Amino acid sequence: MPYRKLDxxxxxxxxxxxxxxxxxxxxxxxxxxAVANISLLQAYGxxxxxxxxxxxxxxxxxxxSDPLPFYLTKICTKSVYMGSDMLACEAGYVxxxxxxxxxxxxxxxxxxEYDGYGWSHSRIKKLNDDxxxxxxxxxxxxxGNILVGRQGKKxxxxxxxxxxTKTECAVEYDYDKKMWVATxxxxxxxxxxxxxxxxxxxxxxxxxxxxxxxTGDVEVFDRSxxxxxxxxxxxxxxxx
Numbered sequence: 001m002p003y004r005k006l007d008x009x010x011x012x013x014x015x016x017x018x019x020x021x022x023x024x025x026x027x028x029x030x031x032x033x034a035v036a037n038i039s040l041l042q043a044y045g046x047x048x049x050x051x052x053x054x055x056x057x058x059x060x061x062x063x064x065s066d067p068l069p070f071y072l073t074k075i076c077t078k079s080v081y082m083g084s085d086m087l088a089c090e091a092g093y094v095x096x097x098x099x100x101x102x103x104x105x106x107x108x109x110x111x112x113e114y115d116g117y118g119w120s121h122s123r124i125k126k127l128n129d130d131x132x133x134x135x136x137x138x139x140x141x142x143x144g145n146i147l148v149g150r151q152g153k154k155x156x157x158x159x160x161x162x163x164x165t166k167t168e169c170a171v172e173y174d175y176d177k178k179m180w181v182a183t184x185x186x187x188x189x190x191x192x193x194x195x196x197x198x199x200x201x202x203x204x205x206x207x208x209x210x211x212x213x214x215t216g217d218v219e220v221f222d223r224s225x226x227x228x229x230x231x232x233x234x235x236x237x238x239x240x
Contacts, residue, residue: 068099070150072110072124072132080116089119094134098150110134110148127165131185141205153186164212169238171218173206180210182218182237191240193218195232200224210234 076089094110111118111134118136125133130150137143145157147170160173160180168185171193180196183189198207200223208231209221218237219230234240 067129068101069105070098070130071126072096072134072148074119074122074124076119088116090116092119094122094124096148111136127163131165131168133163147185149186155183155186160206160209162211162218164216167216167236167238169212169216169236171210171212171237173210175204178206180206180208182240184238191238193234193237193240195234196220 073095074092075095076092078089078091079087080090082088091113093112093114096108096110097105099105111122114122121138122134122136125135127133132148134146134148135143141159143159145161147155157170157172158175161170163170169182170185171180171182174181177192178197178199180193182191182193196206196208196210199205200207205223207223209223210218211221213219216236218234220232220234221228222231
């Protein structure tokens with residue numbers, strides 16, 4: 001079946017931290033592996049694989065509190081015996097399954113044909129019934145993060161990144177602006193957090209760390225300080 005075109009912007013997003021990784025060697029090695037093996041969100045056509053039950057459809061249309069199934073899971077297609085009754089995955093992909101309002105179940109491949117390194121250095125986290133976080137690590141200060149939602153929604157982030165599920169807001173360090181920015185989930189709107197301007201260590205790493213607290217506000221920390229005491233707080237960063 002035909003594939004959708006490769007999302008070049010998202011691919012560059014997940015690779016930018018590889019290029020900026022000051023440790024160099026492992027980063028460049030993994031970039032070569034990633035370019036050779038990664039195809040982001042390549043989906044099959046919209047031909048349904050199977051259908052949900054009529055009861056599920058009726059409940060969905062009636063505003064059911066439990067939404068129709070949507071999930072991401074890792075699938076191993078090739079494994080190798082490591083001894084001592086241990087197996088390691090050498091190749092695989094991430095399967096995305098979404099049930100539409102009409103009951104159609106659509107399956108697509110996410111991270112198609114990635115190798116053993118990608119398999120062992122990636123993880124999937126369910127944020128809520130509609131959103132998953134996919135993380136692919138490649139070393140110190142080197143990683144890509146992708147929010148994956150229903151109806152083809154996706155949003156990529158670099159290594160320095162945090163999020164709040166309740167407010168559906170994320171913050172990310174912008175290497176070009178040398179400051180942190182805030183953005184609502186799956187939005188192109190990026191809000192400059194001018195209080196966080198600054199970097200350290202060869203103009204690569206941010207001067208500040210940002211972390212969401214339980215109330216959905218952002219705590220700002222000095223990365224060069226051993227103390228983890230918040231310097232100040234940014235309230236409602238996605239509503240600045």
